[in-house]
Amino acid sequence: MVFEKVLSTINKHNLIESGDKIVIGISGGPDSVCLLHILSRLKDKLDIELYAAHLNHQIRGIEAQKDALYVSDICDKMGITYFLKSIDVPKYCEDNNLSIEEGARKLRYEMFDEIKQKTKSNKIAVGHNLNDQAETILMRIMRGTGLQGLRGIEYARENGVIRPLLDIERKDIEEYCEVHNLNPRIDESNLENIYTRNKIRLELIPYMKDNFNTNLIESIVRMSNNLRSDSDYIESEAKSEFKNICKVTSDTVDIKINDFSKLHNAIKVRILREGIKSILGDTNFIEQKHIEDIIGFESESKINKMLTLPRGVFVYRKQDCITLTTTEIVIEDIDFLYNIPSNGFVKIKEVNTIIETQTMTIDRYKSGKVDKMSRGFDLNKIKGGMVVRSRQQGDKIKLAGGSKKIKDLFIDLKIAREERCKVPIISDEQGILQVGQYKSSENYKIDEKTKEVLKVTFKKL
Amino acid sequence: MVFEKVLSTINKHNLIESGDKIVIGISGGPDSVCLLHILSRLKDKLDIELYAAHLNHQIRGIEAQKDALYVSDICDKMGITYFLKSIDVPKYCEDNNLSIEEGARKLRYEMFDEIKQKTKSNKIAVGHNLNDQAETILMRIMRGTGLQGLRGIEYARENGVIRPLLDIERKDIEEYCEVHNLNPRIDESNLENIYTRNKIRLELIPYMKDNFNTNLIESIVRMSNNLRSDSDYIESEAKSEFKNICKVTSDTVDIKINDFSKLHNAIKVRILREGIKSILGDTNFIEQKHIEDIIGFESESKINKMLTLPRGVFVYRKQDCITLTTTEIVIEDIDFLYNIPSNGFVKIKEVNTIIETQTMTIDRYKSGKVDKMSRGFDLNKIKGGMVVRSRQQGDKIKLAGGSKKIKDLFIDLKIAREERCKVPIISDEQGILQVGQYKSSENYKIDEKTKEVLKVTFKKL
Known part of the structure; x- marks a missing residue:
């Protein structure tokens, strides 16, 4: 039953294709030994090559050496090439300021990748089971998660890691090992978060099963599969x-x-x-x-x-x-100031614009064509010399509704911050006549008394 | 803080609109009393009308009468019209074969709806809080649920039920009641699933908080809000x-x-x-x-x-x-059988079709127009009298690829089951010449030896 179920998981999730070369992570515990045995049985049927990889974390002392011996024995029996590596994980974690879980995980996957390259393999198979899945999901729920997290452990990841035992219950894996006389070692593969995980496995889940739902594991995994x-x-x-x-x-x-x-x-x-x-x-x-x-x-x-x-x-x-x-946008502040003649033009090279000015009678002004780029002002209302310049802090203009800060006007007009310093502002010695092509001041408006007009035209180069 | 938070929940989820008339379900416990007090404070601000509804389940004996007395007192103080109803819930549940939870819930909402109609109200406010929410979600996770179930209790339902306290923790509600001297009764509003809920509230959640995450309630509710x-x-x-x-x-x-x-x-x-x-x-x-x-x-x-x-x-x-x-499609079996003359026609009234036959020389047949609705057969190959009939079990026809069951032919041609009995089948004493307009038999085919042709034409009425 276990064997058929694993095969069905492999097919359903496209975990293995013909020609795959697979590195199997093996701790010596029931999960990884069962995985090794099943993939070894499927070797010819699926047309795949297998390698085994075992890491001695040097945490369990003499027991760890027995683990390595067991792994080499069982791989020999199954005719599977294996790689053993021994690393002082506690020292590595201390040196690199990592928790034992983080360090062990990092080193394990580094070894997998190394062997994957050495053997030109394309996949790494690891032994997580249905109970691991339910435990992971419960842990995430308790710590806070989202839809993504509720998917739980993935059957396959983009980096080539596959988990063919993810639909199999732990007790069925243990039974499989017994039936096939595999005599696995005590499973130490789940070094990650061993304290929390054991609490969930040995206390929380049994309590939940006894009090709320005997089929808890299945219910949680079914939920997770739907949410996936x-x-x-x-x-x-x-x-x-x-x-x-x-x-x-x-x-x-x-x-x-x-x-x-x-x-x-x-x-x-x-x-x-x-x-x-x-x-x-x-x-x-x-x-x-x-x-x-x-x-x-x-x-x-x-x-x-x-x-x-x-x-x-x-x-x-x-x-x-x-x-x-990741690059802070520094707003380049463009600064310019030019005198404007009463008749003539000014070229503002900083913003590629020409300001043309003409003085004329009101009659001539009124008989002229309406031009979107031009504005007329009562010449008589203009006091002193005129300039065209970039905005300055505190600039204000008199509009129909009252005095308005140029800054607020820019916000109203939705002019981007980096564009604001490029807007030409025309002023005399008393105040602002015109803001770009956008707004004209009420103070210089042509009215029934106007005799002479200053016509200002904006031209883009 | 509680008051402001409830107002913010009301706004965020559009729970209350100006002009609403709201029936508040009140047990006398902290949740419902807090809800009553806060909505009463908001009455003028939100421009709403309030009514209170209390059900005496007759489960708690003398205590239940004290509950009712307490509710009438507090509503009087706040100037809120209230309705009290007393029902023998245990008897009702026994009579109707319902669990106490189901029965109490059913009767409570029946009462709410009754008062809603009587007072022309459009909403019913109930007092579920943040802890209820987390407990509900945990319960659902343990029993198996999907994305919909993980949303937890809804802030508002289509039937007008609203839950303004859903973002407030139980302890804050209790504190609110203390600060405002409300002296609520012991909360019996959560009759539903009291055993399971108490286990979750008093055992499971404290255990999870102690061992995995002190902010468990917030984590679960945040998850639920994202999943919503x-x-x-x-x-x-x-x-x-x-x-x-x-x-x-x-x-x-x-x-x-x-x-x-x-x-x-x-x-x-x-x-x-x-x-x-x-x-x-x-x-x-x-x-x-x-x-x-x-x-x-x-x-x-x-x-x-x-x-x-x-x-x-x-x-x-x-x-x-x-x-x-929900209506089973009964396939009406149409049955017909008519003799076919060598020259003439047959009207099949059951399927509104006319079959015309003409006997002619091969030369005349060949000089005639090609007609999609007509087929020609070698007259010499036809044995005995011809009939047109509806299909029969075991019908077969000889095609280029060999003998084929008419049933399989219908499947290949994707003819719906209910249409199959309407297809006219022409046969002689030996076998089938023609299936509708779809297929002709190889056995009656015109060949180089053919002298006389039977031309069959299908006409729809």
Whole structure:
């Protein structure tokens, strides 16, 4: 039954293809020994090559040497090439400031990868079982997780790791080992989180089974399998939306804000995580709260706001996109100041613009053509010499509604922060006549008393 | 803090609108008393009308009368109209063969609805809190659930039930009652599942907090809130696909199979549940397994298969759709048999078809027009009298590839089961010449030796 079930798991999840070369991680415990035995039985049927890899963590002293001996014996019997490696894991962890779990895991997978390369293998098989799955999911639920985490351990990962025993209960694996006289060693493969895991395995799950549901393991794994399908669906939808609305360069992701706004929150959250992942490699230390803050950037009132996330990710709200980047955007401050003649022109080379001025009678002005790029002012109201310049702190203009700060005007007009210093501002000695092509002051307006007009024309080079 | 948080929950989830009339379910325990007090404080601000409803379950004897007295006192103090009702719940449950939990719940909501109608209210407020939420989710996880179940208790339901305290921890509610001198009674509102719930509340959660995560409640509720967003997204996508590809009548749902096949499994599952819900009202007793069986119907080889689900739902795989229905499709067996003259016609009234026959020389046949509705046979090869009839069990025809069962031919031609008996079959005393307009026998074929031809023409009336 175990054998058939493993084969069905392999087929259902496409874990193994003909021609695969597989490194099997073997601790000597029931899981890995059962895995080795089953894959060895399937060797010819599936047309695969097998290697075994055992790491002596040097944690269990003499027992560890017996583990290694056992592994070499059983591999010899099955005719499987094996690799043994011994590393002082506790020392390595101390030297590198890692917990034993983290260090052991790191070294184990480093060894797997080394042997994978040496043997030109393409896959690594490890022995996690159905109980491990349920325990992992319960642990994640207790510590807080999301849909992704509730998928539990994956049957196959992109890096070639496969888990053919993931549908098999621990007791069935132990029975398999007995029936086939495999005499496995005590399983020490789950060094990771041994304390927490043992508590879950030996206390929590038995308590839950006794009091709430004897089929607890199956219920949790069934839930997880259904959620995996849901998770796959949302992830694939989010990935395709990400491609549609994001422009990615090595250190920057621009997200089109109009398209982004229309999406469901479940997709927004994933697009932002995907964006951060694409510039940082992962989303460690990026919390739910940070993602919610970025989503808050959607609102128009947030234009030109900036946010700093952990690990040096800057988030900018621009006119039409949200930008995630590791490169801080430094706004170059363009500064210019030119005198304006009453009749003539000024070239503002900093912003590639020409300002033309003409003085004329009101009649001539009125008989002229209406021109979107021109504005007329009452010449009589202009006091002293005129200049065209970049904005200055504290600039104000008199509008129909009253005096308004140029800064607030820029915000209203949704002019991006980096564009603001490029807007030519025309002023006399008393105040501002005109802000770019956007707004004219009420103070210099042509009225029924106007006799002479100053006509100002903007030309882009 | 509790007050502000409740107001924020109300706003975030649009629980209350100006002008609402709300029936508050009040047991006398801390949750419902706190809820009553807070809504009463919000009465003017939110412009709402409040009524209180208390049910004496007659389970707690004299204590229950004290509860009722307490409720009437506190409502009087707050100036809130209240309704008290006393029902012998244990007797009702015995009479109706319900558990105390089920019966109490049913009677409580019946009372709420009654008072809602009497007072022309549009909402019912109940006092579930953050701990109830975490307990519910843990209970569901242990018993097996899906994404929908992991949403936990809803803030608002379509039937008007709202839960403004769902973000507040139990201890904060108790503190609120103390600070405001409300002196609530012992809470008996959670009669539902009292044994399981108490085990979770008093044993499981404290154990989990001590051993795995002191912030367990928050972690679980945060998970649930994120999953709610994911669940909303998938449900809304599934609903819109359902509208696109399903035709719904009162007792039948037709699902277009070509469109259905292209969807992700997560959406397929939900469309099928939605379909069943639309004909049954809910999906009780419909299991994961049944849904998977229906998805298996996609394959073409399943055309004309039928499946029976619990509660009398029939599933049919038709040519271009999967049909869910409570009305069994009875295939009316049409039966007919007519002699065919060598020159003349036969009217088959059962299928509104006329069969015309003409005998002619091969030369005349060949000089005639090619006609899609006509077939020619070598008259010399026909033995004895000819008939046109409906199919019979065991019917076979000789084709180029050999003898073929008419049944298999119908399957190949994808002719729906209910259409098969309507296909006219022409035979002589030895065998079948022609199956409808579809296939002619090799045995009666015109060849180089043919002298006389029988031309058969099909005409639809």
